[in-house]
């Protein structure tokens with residue numbers, strides 16, 4: 185037995201996210217508390233502590249590190265060994281060498297911490313009311329970094345020279361702001377001001393808050409420069425202001441996110457469970473999609489026709505100050521023009537957003553990396569990403585395989601995130617959004633370049649979608665590499681879900697999606713696949729149907745409905761089509777299809793939903809992506825509210841590898857004619873999809889002897905389908921895996937592309 189007071193020396197190696205998160209000062213302070221001597225330093229793999237002192241204190245020290253690390257640290261492993269005594273005179277922090285810093289990962293942005301909140305609300309504090317307050321535990325990171333290693337010189341805080349007091353805090357290991365790179369105060373840091381549309385100064389640092397409150401009260405729309413881009417803000421209780429914002433932004437129905445003062449405010453409008461609460465309060469500070477309460481009292485035009493609302497809490501000091509005024513809820517939507525990238529600089533804001541906003545809250549801390557708010561939802565107790573971005577990225581994901589060449593996977597064309605693989609870790613980028621414009625393309629390229637610089641990496645292999653016309657592919661091919669790997673869209677969906685779940689065996693992939701380019705040149709999207717990272721087989725798919733007029737049929741679901749009716753039910757279908765949509769609309773569509781004019785074939789699950797949604801008269805024209813399917817899905821939640829429940833489903837056929845929807849569509853029309861409620865029809869349609877997939881999975885499983893099933897694709901944002909299908913398959917003995925680390929929509933496919941490329945190396 186060792187004597188508790190015997191002086192002992194340990195060298196402790198800690199791996200994980202332990203750099204740039206205040207780990208060394210934390211270690212320093214614990215060591216001082218316990219009267220230990222030695223040193224702490226960053227290494228290429230993490231943090232190393234060389235420490236000596238009474239055995240008993242060393243044991244306590246180790247336990248504290250493991251059990252209560254600093255808030256932002258994520259410890260993956262702790263190793264230690266005993267060495268002969270060195271007799272250190274004191275405990276000290278060794279400054280990092282540039283080389284070590286280059287290997288460390290840039291941390292994500294962090295929502296304001298409680299202590300900083302206290303500082304800005306404390307009249308006696310020197311940072312009272314200062315909107316750029318931050319510390320080692322919170323503040324901007326990824327969005328302000330230009331290159332590595334992560335220190336002030338490599339951030340947009342470079343131009344602000346620390347004042348004496350900030351300098352002292354920065355160098356004091358006992359201060360909360362020790363080595364906080366963006367440290368600043370009113371004396372030395374960024375400034376804020378407000379201008380009108382013409383760029384004229386209307387309020388300075390001391391008046392800005394009251395000014396903004398006053399104009400918001402009058403129903404004005406204000407652009408506010410935030411962490412990763414501009415927000416467009418207006419009073420969330422002012423229906424007229426919201427209508428105005430929608431009109432000016434040309435966004436008639438797409439849900440708008442709000443920011444609430446605190447949890448109590450959120451509870452007034454939405455249901456909130458423990459997980460959702462924790463997520464709202466977390467350092468990630470995402471937009472959390474919550475269920476509205478039945479007595480929801482905010483204007484309906486915030487998220488019309490939808491039973492949920494995207495909510496976030498103030499995540500910068502500027503936001504906290506904003507909510508000291510008369511508002512407890514503000515609309516805070518991305519500051520961009522329709523589908524273009526979110527605006528990040530002052531001049532661009534005035535140029536692009538002046539048609540939308542009345543006033544602009546500007547500041548002089550530049551945003552280096554554009555980064556939208558993340559959007560998440562808790563489904564069945566687990567996190568699901570609609571949008572993976574601020575607070576999470578760069579997001580490391582451990583892979584089940586390792587690559588000896590660095591890989592860049594460019595992602596898809598819509599809802600883009602890209603991904604970089606270094607050995608056995610993937611790093612997901614922020615949300616890039618739509619690439620199908622020149623601006624989008626440029627945004628992707630510059631974001632890729634920045635990201636690679638931050639990871640200190642040059643890709644040797646680049647993965648891209650196999651679609652011949654994607655602008656994202658043009659971007660991918662413009663970046664030099666040794667090897668380019670084209671990936672089938674749905675194969676990438678499948679492998680993405682495999683990768684994040686650490687699966688290496690063959691799986692059955694259920695990919696229910698909008699549309700993606702298939703090997704036969706058609707647009708796939710309702711796929712039951714079998715395979716692994718290197719190859720796949722298409723086992724079942726929905727029958728093809730023309731997309732009359734191409735893209736426009738996606739935006740106008742009534743066209744898709746007409747196509748379904750005519751293509752699968754012929755004369756009978758035309759009859760119903762004319763009854764529902766009118767002869768003058770239906771005939772030209774039939775003609776387009778008959779002449780095979782710009783009518784590519786598709787079997788997207790999303791298109792099937794679109795057709796049914798339009799047939800039922802729920803959504804004939806879509807004003808945002810997925811609207812028809814989302815609104816059809818909403819009927820299911822409505823049904824549950826009304827206690828309508830059924831396991832009934834419509835008939836369908838599976839002939840060889842093709843799922844035939846003729847009988848389904850006919851039965852839906854008959855139900856509609858009988859006057860069955862749309863809730864029930866929607867429920868039965870959802871059940872049909874579930875039933876079809878179940879049968880396909882069973883058949884594929886029997887044929888190939890595979891038991892693992894992965895779900896991917898945008899349709900799995902549909903909670904009813906996700907939960908019910910998962911339960912059904914699980915209770916029948918299948919191992920079902922879903923997305924929790926990357927989006928199930930196209931935002932997640934870059935990870936899958938990277939794995940496909942990895943398997944080809």
Ligand code: ZN
Pocket residue numbers: 296297298299300301318319320321322323
């Ligand atoms: Zn803080």
Ligand code: ZN
Pocket residue numbers: 346347348349350351368369370371372373
């Ligand atoms: Zn200062």
Ligand code: FE
Pocket residue numbers: 673677697698699700897898929930
């Ligand atoms: Fe997709």
